[in-house]
Amino acid sequence: MKKFAWIAGVILVGVLAGIFWYKFYFVFGDGVKAGSLNYFVKKGVVFKTYEGRVVQEGFQSPTAGGLQSNEFRFSVVDESIAAQLERASGKFVELRYKEYNGMLPWRGASNFVVTEVLTVNESGKADGSALPFDQ
Numbered sequence: 330m331k332k333f334a335w336i337a338g339v340i341l342v343g344v345l346a347g348i349f350w351y352k353f354y355f356v357f358g359d360g361v362k363a364g365s366l367n368y369f370v371k372k373g374v375v376f377k378t379y380e381g382r383v384v385q386e387g388f389q390s391p392t393a394g395g396l397q398s399n400e401f402r403f404s405v406v407d408e409s410i411a412a413q414l415e416r417a418s419g420k421f422v423e424l425r426y427k428e429y430n431g432m433l434p435w436r437g438a439s440n441f442v443v444t445e446v447l448t449v450n451e452s453g454k455a456d457g458s459a460l461p462f463d464q
Contacts, residue, residue: 351430357440358428361447362401366422369405369414378437379405381414383422404437413446421450 364385371379385399403426405411414422425445432440 353429353431353433355430356427357430359426359444360428361423361425362403363423364399364401364421366414366417366420367400369411369418371411373434373438376435378435379411379414380438381405381443383424401441402439403441403443404432404439405443406436407444410443410446413449414443417446417449423447 362383362385364383367382367384369379369381371377381403383401383403385401401424403424405414423446424443425447426441426443429436429440429442432438436442
């Protein structure tokens with residue numbers, strides 16, 4: 330009976346660890362979003378995290394007959410990416426991100442975590458003349 334309880338306990342811990350990994354560390358999706366960087370701020374009570382919002386061109390309607398701007402809310406973990414975005418407020422940016430199934434408090438208040446700043450357009454418009462930020 331002790332051997333069965335031991336094996337069942339190990340299996341249970343393994344299953345719970347797998348569920349935790351899938352919920353919080355499995356990359357559900359990744360991609361690129363572009364738009365005007367509306368705001369970027371470091372905030373939080375216990376865990377200070379970088380949070381931002383990009384307003385994309387066009388509109389979306391969550392309810393019939395309503396209109397609202399298409400916003401991409403995201404978090405940033407990397408300090409160097411945060412420094413780039415702090416200098417790009419109000420400009421047109423292209424951001425590479427990863428989407429997780431769940432958020433962790435030390436990773437930010439969003440399931441979307443920006444991993445790279447691809448381009449920043451100084452004019453603030455998507456006219457195709459954006460240059461890589463590193464230049």
